[in-house]
Amino acid sequence: MITINQGDRIYHPGYGIGIVKSIRKKSFSGESKATFFKLYFKRNDLTWLVRANDMPSSIRNVMSAREAKKIIQHLTSWQGKLSEQWKVRATANQAAIDKGDPLGYAEVVKGLSVMQEQLPLSATDRKHLNHSIEFLCEELADALGKTHDRVRQLIDKATSSPPTVTH
Incomplete structure (x- = not known):
């Protein structure tokens, strides 16, 4: 898993280049707080809220x-x-x-x-x-x-x- 911060640009093979819009701790259905990344991918105009523990291994930093x-x-x-x-x-x-x-x-x-x-x-x-x-x-x-x-x-x-x- 890569280390990412708010504002970082990332790459996902299915969605293309994205940006980390926010990183927040949230609780759902009585679960204790977990860290979530809000990612935005321009290619598909997709906003994706993903739990840090469920971050796909295919996400990587964009190339230099x-x-x-x-x-x-x-x-x-x-x-x-x-x-x-x-x-x-x-x-x-x-x-x-x-x-x-x-x-x-x-x-x-x-x-x-x-x-x-x-x-x-x-x-x-x-x-x-x-x-x-x-x-x-x-x-x-x-x-x-x-x-x-x-x-x-x-x-x-x-x-x-x-x-x-x-x-």
Whole structure:
């Protein structure tokens, strides 16, 4: 579990970038006071009151500009390959998306972008590619202080450039 304070920006893989609006102790149904976080996620216009003990492990701090630059470099240089078996590939991609790790998003984007250049993507592959791009754009734009369109250009450039060889 991460340590968060009021005003902190956080990331949840299902809801995107959020902000900790308040931290309060409350009692419900005769229960002793428990700490609750009031979180707001702009992507879905969602306000979520969550007990500190029930905070999902998938919530993490948002990435820094330095981390964002590493993600773009990873997009450019990653040479991994996705499974040719659609079911194995779909399961792995969905797991990477559900985990909420930006490196995982980057690898899904890169792998499916390369695959798309060679053959048409299935509906599931297109869905995974679009979600990964959307989630990556949201967080990279926030970290780098750039527009979604500009970040999308950076992603397109990183995924279309030939992989760099490292020694």
